[in-house]
Amino acid sequence: xxxxxxxxxxxxxxxxxxxxxxxxxxxxxxxxCYFLLFLCLQxxxxxxxxxxxxxxxxxxxxxSLLTSLFAISAIITRFVTAALMRxxxxxxxxxxxxxxxxxxxxxxxxxxxxxxxxxxxxxxxxGFGMASTVMPTLVSQIIPRRRIGExxxxxxxxxxxxxxxxxxxxxxxxxxxGFGPLTAMGTAAAALIVPLLLGSRSIPPQPAAAVxxxxxxxxxxxxxxxxxxxFNKKLLLPALLNALLSVTYGGLLSFIALYGKEVHxxxxxxxxxxxxxxxxxxxxxxxRLFDSKGHSAILIPGALILIASLLVLSVATTMPVLIVSALxxxxxxxxxxPTTQAWMxxxxxxxxxxxxxSLFYNSIDFGVAIGSMLLGLVASGTSYAVMYRYAAGVMALxxxxxxxxxxxxxxxxxxxxxxxxxxMEISS
Numbered sequence: 001x002x003x004x005x006x007x008x009x010x011x012x013x014x015x016x017x018x019x020x021x022x023x024x025x026x027x028x029x030x031x032x033c034y035f036l037l038f039l040c041l042q043x044x045x046x047x048x049x050x051x052x053x054x055x056x057x058x059x060x061x062x063x064s065l066l067t068s069l070f071a072i073s074a075i076i077t078r079f080v081t082a083a084l085m086r087x088x089x090x091x092x093x094x095x096x097x098x099x100x101x102x103x104x105x106x107x108x109x110x111x112x113x114x115x116x117x118x119x120x121x122x123x124x125x126x127g128f129g130m131a132s133t134v135m136p137t138l139v140s141q142i143i144p145r146r147r148i149g150e151x152x153x154x155x156x157x158x159x160x161x162x163x164x165x166x167x168x169x170x171x172x173x174x175x176x177x178g179f180g181p182l183t184a185m186g187t188a189a190a191a192l193i194v195p196l197l198l199g200s201r202s203i204p205p206q207p208a209a210a211v212x213x214x215x216x217x218x219x220x221x222x223x224x225x226x227x228x229x230x231f232n233k234k235l236l237l238p239a240l241l242n243a244l245l246s247v248t249y250g251g252l253l254s255f256i257a258l259y260g261k262e263v264h265x266x267x268x269x270x271x272x273x274x275x276x277x278x279x280x281x282x283x284x285x286x287x288r289l290f291d292s293k294g295h296s297a298i299l300i301p302g303a304l305i306l307i308a309s310l311l312v313l314s315v316a317t318t319m320p321v322l323i324v325s326a327l328x329x330x331x332x333x334x335x336x337x338p339t340t341q342a343w344m345x346x347x348x349x350x351x352x353x354x355x356x357x358s359l360f361y362n363s364i365d366f367g368v369a370i371g372s373m374l375l376g377l378v379a380s381g382t383s384y385a386v387m388y389r390y391a392a393g394v395m396a397l398x399x400x401x402x403x404x405x406x407x408x409x410x411x412x413x414x415x416x417x418x419x420x421x422x423x424m425e426i427s428s
Contacts, residue, residue, distance in 0.1 A: 042166025153287020
């Protein structure tokens with residue numbers, strides 16, 4: 001059986017027999033700081049609609065803009081940041097982004113109108129977009145190439161854990177102490193990133209290929225060793241799948257607290273706590289499975305599990321049913337998201353990981369923005385329960401798109417008379 005080209009390259013590498021370390025000081029510290037960045041975001045996402053509805057009496061669509069405008073500003077900022085990283089030192093972009101995010105979070109509780117709150121969400125999206133583009137690029141630089149799936153899986157635990165425990169902390173904080181102390185906690189989480197990274201000296205050095213000459217050329221391109229390449233079309237499919245996945249998460253973030261009120265579940269925030277349990281279990285497993293079996297071994301069962309979770313959530317009126325839905329959602333989401341990211345990184349050379357990570361996180365924010373707006377419109381016309389059934393339909397579309405891709409690839413491989421082609425061999 002023929003080997004995947006990347007597998008052949010690794011087998012002939014002079015250090016192929018060595019086990020390259022993954023858990024270095026830089027990897028651990030960057031992963032923890034990424035957790036803090038996402039914790040600042042996630043602690044406020046779910047409480048925001050409840051707070052804004054109680055204070056400004058806004059409708060569901062206006063409430064969805066709290067998530068959507070943040071996501072859109074983060075998307076635009078990531079494109080700009082990916083371009084700026086060729087000309088501006090990454091540390092400057094990183095610390096400016098963190099400072100902007102922390103300052104915006106601190107100002108939330110002083111907003112006197114819905115318009116001011118929405119403007120601050122745009123400002124936060126700018127800061128978050130900068131920092132969340134630079135940090136994954138730094139990490140992808142230090143992950144051993146042969147352990148990219150495993151490394152991305154573990155690094156992704158930081159954002160997945162924040163996505164799971166952040167809303168739980170946020171809903172508990174706003175219920176017990178109010179919105180002001182919640183924003184103070186979010187500000188502290190973001191601000192802590194700067195002294196941690198500087199004090200531990202965990203930021204890897206700027207690679208030589210990224211050093212810009214006065215003429216605007218990189219050191220590599222000036223020497224004629226780098227190739228200029230256009231957009232990698234192989235990234236479009238995993239980015240699209242990631243966006244569809246994020247549509248469902250946008251519905252959870254924006255409306256699950258209001259759904260809890262609709263069905264009289266006071267402890268609806270526990271959804272995210274139980275979701276975190278299965279996320280923590282499945283993330284490392286899915287990374288190793290991707291490295292050995294490819295993406296189809298994860299994406300198909302993961303999508304089916306997510307559909308089941310959303311359908312169960314739509315009929316949840318008791319805590320045990322809610323917990324089952326949460327465990328299933330964590331299992332599916334925790335497997336799918338790192339797989340799409342590892343797939344995208346595998347398709348690109350290391351010097352393009354900044355652009356690739358930007359596209360990956362943009363697809364998340366785009367999906368969350370579209371999901372919160374469209375599902376918000378569904379909820380306005382029906383109910384939150386029906387809205388989550390529509391979200392399950394989005395995951396059915398995920399399976400349809402991916403199934404068409406697999407059938408097309410295998411048909412093309414068969415017409416080329418390549419015997420015994422597996423999914424790993426025809427592109428992972």
